[in-house]
Amino acid sequence: MDSSVIIGPEALPALAEFLYRPAVSRVFVLVDGNTARQCLPLLEPHLPANYCLIEIPAGEEYKTLSSCETVWSQLTEQRADRHAVLVNLGGGVVTDLGGFAAALYKRGIRFVQLPTTLLAQVDASVGGKTGVDFQGYKNQLGVFQAPAAVFIEPRFLQTLDPRQLKSGYAEVIKHWLIADVNAFDLNRRLGWLTDDWTGIIQESVALKQRIVAQDPLESGPRKLLNFGHTVGHAIESYLLLQPGREALHGEAVAAGIVCESWLSVQRGLLSAEELDKIETFVFSVFDKLSFVLMETAAIAEFALQDKKNTGATINCTMLNGIGHGVFDQPVTVNEIAESLRYYHRLQS
Numbered sequence: 114m115d116s117s118v119i120i121g122p123e124a125l126p127a128l129a130e131f132l133y134r135p136a137v138s139r140v141f142v143l144v145d146g147n148t149a150r151q152c153l154p155l156l157e158p159h160l161p162a163n164y165c166l167i168e169i170p171a172g173e174e175y176k177t178l179s180s181c182e183t184v185w186s187q188l189t190e191q192r193a194d195r196h197a198v199l200v201n202l203g204g205g206v207v208t209d210l211g212g213f214a215a216a217l218y219k220r221g222i223r224f225v226q227l228p229t230t231l232l233a234q235v236d237a238s239v240g241g242k243t244g245v246d247f248q249g250y251k252n253q254l255g256v257f258q259a260p261a262a263v264f265i266e267p268r269f270l271q272t273l274d275p276r277q278l279k280s281g282y283a284e285v286i287k288h289w290l291i292a293d294v295n296a297f298d299l300n301r302r303l304g305w306l307t308d309d310w311t312g313i314i315q316e317s318v319a320l321k322q323r324i325v326a327q328d329p330l331e332s333g334p335r336k337l338l339n340f341g342h343t344v345g346h347a348i349e350s351y352l353l354l355q356p357g358r359e360a361l362h363g364e365a366v367a368a369g370i371v372c373e374s375w376l377s378v379q380r381g382l383l384s385a386e387e388l389d390k391i392e393t394f395v396f397s398v399f400d401k402l403s404f405v406l407m408e409t410a411a412i413a414e415f416a417l418q419d420k421k422n423t424g425a426t427i428n429c430t431m432l433n434g435i436g437h438g439v440f441d442q443p444v445t446v447n448e449i450a451e452s453l454r455y456y457h458r459l460q461s
């Protein structure tokens with residue numbers, strides 16, 4: 114799952130070099146409605162003149178098989194062969210969906226990730242998890258498939274909405290919590306806004322790559338990267354089904370981080386003082402998500418579809434102290450509901 118990752122001003126020239134090789138028959142660029150307008154102009158000078166644009170609507174609700182059909186139809190109509198390359202220009206929805214669509218077209222064409230959100234630059238574009246949502250469950254259909262390369266240009270972040278920037282920051286906090294206590298401590302003191310996103314991206318990518326290299330297919334330590342997601346995905350999936358109440362992925366993960374840290378305290382793995390530090394940092398960035406107590410049982414049920422489960426056992430990733438993730442900690446649906454009730458009671 115190890116692909117080369119190029120970060121910084123050299124990323125787009127390096128992409129051009131990759132695309133102009135004779136081994137590439139045709140270049141397809143996948144965008145959503147926003148990245149077509151706000152990101153394509155920066156990329157276009159680096160693309161061959163005969164590239165073909167494929168557009169899907171923006172947003173998690175379009176991370177579906179139906180959007181994949183749009184990609185597959187265009188590739189088919191344009192007679193894309195196995196030497197074509199799909200360039201995924203967008204956030205995590207475009208990079209996940211584009212990677213999945215490329216992996217299935219003619220049993221696999223190469224794709225490159227060109228992430229344009231903080232979330233996709235620090236997390237989604239790296240590590241080879243691709244997929245789409247299905248029947249209300251997050252990433253229910255997907256494959257592990259490494260991109261040919263990842264090209265990260267932090268200048269894309271200049272047009273990103275602050276709410277989206279914060280969403281990506283949740284995955285950065287997650288990385289520190291599972292593997293880097295010093296960075297967690299330093300950054301909670303500095304505060305979340307920075308003028309050095311490049312540094313943050315480089316550190317997060319390196320940390321994620323180290324974990325993925327040990328366990329690309331998530332049979333063990335890669336589950337650390339799923340910290341905050343057993344509860345986070347349950348919240349995100351539940352709210353996605355309720356138009357007008359949707360939470361961004363990172364917002365749901367931030368809530369999941371608080372809930373799963375609380376579960377870690379219940380297991381005796383994390384101290385109350387550490388939980389307090391985590392909550393203070395998380396709520397300095399994120400507002401509390403809103404749900405009522407009566408909904409907690411229904412939200413918790415979604416964890417029964419978590420991909421880390423073995424049979425009916427929900428295996429959660431927890432913290433054995435800040436900076437030390439620990440995976441495969443069994444929890445019940447009731448305990449997850451209890452953690453949501455704890456979150457609900459918190460004053461932010």
Ligand SMILES: NC(=O)c1ccc[n+]([C@@H]2O[C@H](COP(=O)([O-])OP(=O)(O)OC[C@H]3O[C@@H](n4cnc5c(N)ncnc54)[C@H](O)[C@@H]3O)[C@@H](O)[C@H]2O)c1
Nearest residue numbers: 147171204205206207229230232236237242269272273362
């Ligand atoms: N594969 C993985 O390892 C992995 C990791 C984390 C998250 N994810 C997935 O990533 C998805 C979330 O990704 P996301 O937060 O990037 O969401 P997203 O792709 O929906 O992008 C967020 C919004 O920002 C817009 N946008 C993108 N780049 C922009 C830019 N530069 N300027 C202005 N607008 C821009 C998009 O059009 C969209 O409206 C979720 O589906 C999640 O499951 C995958």
Ligand SMILES: O=C(O)C(=O)C[C@@H](O)[C@H](O)[C@H](O)COP(=O)(O)O
Nearest residue numbers: 236240242251252335338339342420
């Ligand atoms: O790369 C990983 O591994 C992760 O778990 C990163 C997560 O941030 C990401 O949201 C991932 O898509 C979750 O995967 P899933 O297997 O829980 O669907």
Ligand SMILES: [Zn+2]
Nearest residue numbers: 284342362366
């Ligand atoms: Zn995530």
